[in-house]
Amino acid sequence: MKANLAALAAGLLFGIGLMLSGMSNPGEVLSFLDWSGVWSPDLIGVLGSAVLVSLIGFRLARRKAKPWFAAEFPALPRKPIDRSMLFGNLLFGIGWGLAGYCPGPALAGLALGNDEVLVFLLAMLAGGFLQQVWARKRDDL
Amino acid sequence: MLTKLDTASHWLAGQIAGIHLFTVTGGLMIGAAAVLLHHAIGRIAGVSGIFFTGIKEGGLWRWLFLGGIVLGAGLGAQLFPSLNIVSRPHPGFWILALSGLLVGWGTRQGGGCTSGHGVCGLGRLAPRSLVAVLVFMATGIFAASILRHWLGVPA
Numbered sequence: 001m002k003a004n005l006a007a008l009a010a011g012l013l014f015g016i017g018l019m020l021s022g023m024s025n026p027g028e029v030l031s032f033l034d035w036s037g038v039w040s041p042d043l044i045g046v047l048g049s050a051v052l053v054s055l056i057g058f059r060l061a062r063r064k065a066k067p068w069f070a071a072e073f074p075a076l077p078r079k080p081i082d083r084s085m086l087f088g089n090l091l092f093g094i095g096w097g098l099a100g101y102c103p104g105p106a107l108a109g110l111a112l113g114n115d116e117v118l119v120f121l122l123a124m125l126a127g128g129f130l131q132q133v134w135a136r137k138r139d140d141l
Numbered sequence: 142m143l144t145k146l147d148t149a150s151h152w153l154a155g156q157i158a159g160i161h162l163f164t165v166t167g168g169l170m171i172g173a174a175a176v177l178l179h180h181a182i183g184r185i186a187g188v189s190g191i192f193f194t195g196i197k198e199g200g201l202w203r204w205l206f207l208g209g210i211v212l213g214a215g216l217g218a219q220l221f222p223s224l225n226i227v228s229r230p231h232p233g234f235w236i237l238a239l240s241g242l243l244v245g246w247g248t249r250q251g252g253g254c255t256s257g258h259g260v261c262g263l264g265r266l267a268p269r270s271l272v273a274v275l276v277f278m279a280t281g282i283f284a285a286s287i288l289r290h291w292l293g294v295p296a
Binding site: 002003004005006007008009010011012013014015016017018019020021022023024025026027028030033034035036042043045046047048049050051052053054055056057058060061064066067068069070072073074076079080081084085086087088089090091092093094095096097098099100101102103104106107108109110111112116119120121122123124125126127128129130131132135 | 161163164165166167168169170171172173174175176177178179180181182183184185186188189192193196201202203205206207208209210211212213214215216217218221224225226228230231232234236237238239240241242243244245246247248249250251252254255256258259260261263264265266268269272273276277278279280281282283284285286287288289290292294
């Protein structure tokens with residue numbers, strides 16, 4: 001119960017933050033990613049301040065034996081930096097730069113009267129599904 | 142007379158001063174949300190991972206977190222309607238669909254997105270996430286600055 005409420009509270013805070021920071025506005029995101037015209041540094045302010053808080057917060061968390069509302073910190077699987085992972089991030093960046101949406105802001109857009117995120121989110125769902133099918137096929141070979 | 146260093150530092154100061162207060166406030170809130178989720182239940186606030194794992198394996202906390210993002214954004218827009226700026230470029234159906242496909246596929250294969258690799262991964266000082274951020278920033282800048290114009294996407 002407490003764990004679920006905490007997840008809801010974190011989501012609410014995340015969503016307000018996305019909206020206030022302008023991350024949920026694809027025009028704002030593109031004005032940072034597009035260097036061919038008038039460049040806006042705003043996204044550095046968003047990511048920089050978010051990372052500053054998370055640097056401190058994750059450091060503090062390392063001193064804790066367990067989270068407040070869970071038995072333990074789930075172990076994070078150690079994954080390699082390999083070609084497949086690099087290629088995935090390469091594709092993600094291209095998708096991000098084409099329309100200015102990444103997953104969080106696209107979800108936030110659902111509440112901001114931005115109907116085009118529906119197309120984006122459905123396509124994102126399909127893309128994730130296709131990747132899983134492809135990965136299973138590749139592993140079977 | 143201005144030296145090159147003067148000009149450069151004036152330019153830099155202008156860029157920093159050009160960052161709006163709300164973008165920093167919002168960023169601090171995003172960071173605080175990631176820290177809250179980790180301290181409360183030990184999880185990483187990576188939206189793509191939570192989204193796809195939620196669909197695959199369920200988990201109420203995942204849907205509450207994702208629902209919270211939608212509600213929180215709506216709440217923010219209610220409280221600060223003047224900040225709900227709609228400067229979207231309307232890229233059109235096919236570009237949106239292509240962009241969504243690439244983001245879905247790419248975040249699955251790349252193991253995270255702007256929140257998981259960016260906000261959380263950099264905060265955890267994970268080398269893999271630093272590499273991921275450098276790659277998706279570089280290709281994001283390429284797509285927005287060059288590819289978009291080649292494809293004739295409305296800016």
